[in-house]
Amino acid sequence: MDTIVCLKQVVDPELPQWDFAIDPATKRQVRMGKPLVISTYDENALELALQLKEKTGGKVTALTLGPQGEVKDAVRLALAMGADEAVVIDDPQSPQRLAADKASVLAAAIKRIGRFDLVLTGCESADWVERAMAPFLAEALGAACVTFISRAESRDGALSVRRTSEEGFQTVDVRLPAVLSVTSDEAIRPRLPKVKDIMAAMRKPVANWTRADLGAEDAGGAKGVEVKDVSIPERTTKVEFLEGEPAEQAEALVARLRALKIL
């Protein structure tokens, strides 16, 4: 199974609130000086790709689109975790672009990479959360599409995947080639590379392409949607702490809930 995993670099989404700021010029999160990480669920996608490779063989390619100077750590980590090779598409503007725009570039890159059975993405990016990349890529590549999966098994040249739904899980049979988006699950917790893996990663091939190399036009699909404003909502609530022993705290809360007619 040859798999291409799309990885995005984002500012660490778990930074504390006080460290979060919006740049009024770009209307995006301030990146300067902040730690960058592989977007949470993209790491789960990579882990799933590596587990599939361990069972069925094949090659895992890490594909990332971003400002070239920023993505080195992400690429190094992906190769150390076990990806066989990496492709970097340099695009200094990518943190400002929406999914539709980036999908055309990623699809062009995937076509240029050539052979693949499977393309994996995270189910949502930790920053912009559009949840649109896998479906877009599936359309652009003429592949099958399932999102929010957490397990995949190869079965008679096809895949059987487990998708998270409102009610629980669905088992879905998927033809190949397919584009799947991956959510978190205990079985696909990203592995931590060992020192020897990190050393081995240095020798793995990394291709550097640009948007222009891929003949990608600007703002193809994202036309007609503009980010007008990004603002941090103000919190106006002020907490009332209920003091005392647990029984007194409970008593006080019950009184408040009664006053609010919740009880």
Next chain:
Amino acid sequence: MPGILIVASALEGSMGRSSVELTGAARNLAGPLSLPMSAALVGQGRGIGQAVETLQQYGVQTVYRCEHPALTPGQSDAVLAALDLVVTKAQPELVLISADTVGREVAPRLAYRLRAALATEVMSLAVDGRAVMARRQVYGGRAIATLEVTARPAVISVKPRAFDVPQPQPVRGTVEEISLTIDPEALPTRVREAQSERAEVGLDDAQVVVGGGRGVGGPEGFKLLEELAAALGGAVGSSRPPADEGWVPITWQIGQTGKSIRPNLYVAVGISGAAQHVAGVSGSRTIVAINKDPEAPIFSLAHYGIVGDFRQVVPALVAKIKAAKGA
């Protein structure tokens, strides 16, 4: 009929609340833009007729009725095949889809096929001139983005439970049958089996929700939370760690990746209050936090705070609630 097309789902055999919420979302746009509202009703089974009536009750003028045995839960490819036909016929300016399991897959794919603009996971909608102003959470709920959608057609996916069920606005509408030829064998994806983890009281619609976090420590801790939820007549949910660890079903997860809820009362137990969790509960009317750390960020969101070990606080609370109810 050019206008606003909502995608109403009766994949489960009857139409759910999210489809009615879409009529409410569409109304924010239909009036100011003077656009008629139509619906693509996709599904199978007896509930379809009732669904048509419900849609008309909520102001849908034209229902494109797509009925086919392949239109079952999770069957995105079949839904997309139906929508291909409906949009060709209806030529809508705006398409509104619920961002549920199927909608999340279908919305971007439909947008791609129509070369349409796309806004996903939208939580509020307004009009400015001819533009649709769509607001949504970004950065784990730390910020709200306003997207200006000027292109037509545009596809907008709407977060379930972000919009209220609107007041009925009955119209006498028309129904157009869409005849579908879908070969289930030919679809690239097929749902083979579904495993339901639905709790007795559904999280989405509960008026009271008790959420447990990593601080609850394991499945035994959640038993205490279930007792509290039962005493309050509500449902139990969780932050991500308990769902990831398998202490609770994944369907209990609340937050950016999990569900968004807006109950009357949310009680957060052993939850620190990370942005991605808060993203799913900030619409709750009253929030109570129980946490042993007085500095936990959840207290900057809560209306009432109890600093303490939940193992003592929760049983005390259950006892007092029972006593209060008995009185």
